Amino acid sequence: MHTxxxxxxxxxxxxxxxxxxxxxxxLSGKWKFHIIGTLLLHGTLRFMDLLREIDGIGAKxxxxxxxxxxxxxxxxxxxxxxxxxxxxxxxxxxxxTLSPIIEELAKWGTSYRESLxxxxxxxxxxxxx
Amino acid sequence: MHTxxxxxxxxxxxxxxxxxxxxxxxLSGKWKFHIIGTLLLHGTLRFMDLLREIDGIGAKxxxxxxxxxxxxxxxxxxxxxxxxxxxxxxxxxxxxTLSPIIEELAKWGTSYRESLxxxxxxxxxxxxx
DNA sequence: CAGGATCCTTTACGATACTG
DNA sequence: CAGTATCGTAAAGGATCCTG
Numbered sequence: 001m002h003t004x005x006x007x008x009x010x011x012x013x014x015x016x017x018x019x020x021x022x023x024x025x026x027l028s029g030k031w032k033f034h035i036i037g038t039l040l041l042h043g044t045l046r047f048m049d050l051l052r053e054i055d056g057i058g059a060k061x062x063x064x065x066x067x068x069x070x071x072x073x074x075x076x077x078x079x080x081x082x083x084x085x086x087x088x089x090x091x092x093x094x095x096x097t098l099s100p101i102i103e104e105l106a107k108w109g110t111s112y113r114e115s116l117x118x119x120x121x122x123x124x125x126x127x128x129x
Numbered sequence: 130m131h132t133x134x135x136x137x138x139x140x141x142x143x144x145x146x147x148x149x150x151x152x153x154x155x156l157s158g159k160w161k162f163h164i165i166g167t168l169l170l171h172g173t174l175r176f177m178d179l180l181r182e183i184d185g186i187g188a189k190x191x192x193x194x195x196x197x198x199x200x201x202x203x204x205x206x207x208x209x210x211x212x213x214x215x216x217x218x219x220x221x222x223x224x225x226t227l228s229p230i231i232e233e234l235a236k237w238g239t240s241y242r243e244s245l246x247x248x249x250x251x252x253x254x255x256x257x258x
Numbered sequence: 259c260a261g262g263a264t265c266c267t268t269t270a271c272g273a274t275a276c277t278g
Numbered sequence: 279c280a281g282t283a284t285c286g287t288a289a290a291g292g293a294t295c296c297t298g
Contacts, residue, residue, distance in 0.1 A: 013170045019238030020166045020231065026241070030157070030290080037149045041142045047260050058292060063261060084259045084298080097240070101233040102149065108230055109148030112155070115223075159271075176280050187272055192281060213278085213279045 044090040173219040
């Protein structure tokens with residue numbers, strides 16, 4: 001009965017947890033979900049547009065995060081032959097498969113904020129907004 | 130037409146991005162999704178169980194992450210009057226509302242790993258597993 | 259415009275040791 | 279058992295200047 005243990009509950013658990021780790025490994029850092037979300041909503045954007053659009057990020061971090069995500073084929077970087085050069089970033093088809101995650105994150109964040117209002121909780125460190 | 134701009138596309142975009150930021154603010158750090166996933170799958174667990182179950186985490190980080198999540202009402206901490214004392218952690222009803230996110234993360238991670246196998250990509254820094 | 263290089267500060271994280 | 283205290287490292291983040 002347990003010669004093949006690939007379907008026992010323990011194994012399924014471990015696999016699921018491992019899958020979460022995989023995802024978070026690729027989307028680690030403070031900004032990746034934010035960047036993906038912005039590109040999903042706006043389509044193609046240039047470096048400076050992203051810098052303006054993503055509140056709080058600096059050029060150094062943006063550059064690094066974009067490189068990480070390009071390496072993992074989540075976004076595409078295109079250099080245009082203008083003067084001076086412009087660079088466009090867009091999400092790939094593969095990157096778009098992240099949108100269910102993004103949608104759930106946005107949904108949860110929205111209802112979280114609503115629940116704070118209902119409970120009339122005042123903003124504090126305890127509830128970071 | 131734009132006296133009330135709460136429904137124009139720009140505002141909707143900003144709200145969505147902000148919601149993602151809210152969620153990630155609460156679930157920041159390397160371990161929170163991992164802990165939530167583990168508690169969702171196992172139910173109630175003690176401190177030491179979590180320490181064993183969550184591969185790689187140390188006592189300090191686990192303690193800190195659990196406190197963060199308790200403050201935000203995602204988990205419940207119960208001290209049992211045993212000798213020596215034992216402490217049980219479980220997810221709250223509110224914390225369970227995170228499960229759609231966890232499910233999507235697990236789904237994506239699973240298909241990510243499958244896509245690597247299909248493409249016969251060998252594991253490298255480029256594709257962290 | 260799109261970034262890389264450099265320097266500096268702060269936060270995140272981890273290992274070890276210790277306490278009720 | 280369930281943590282806290284202490285220490286040290288690594289990564290995040292910001293500011294400024296520089297280049298093609």
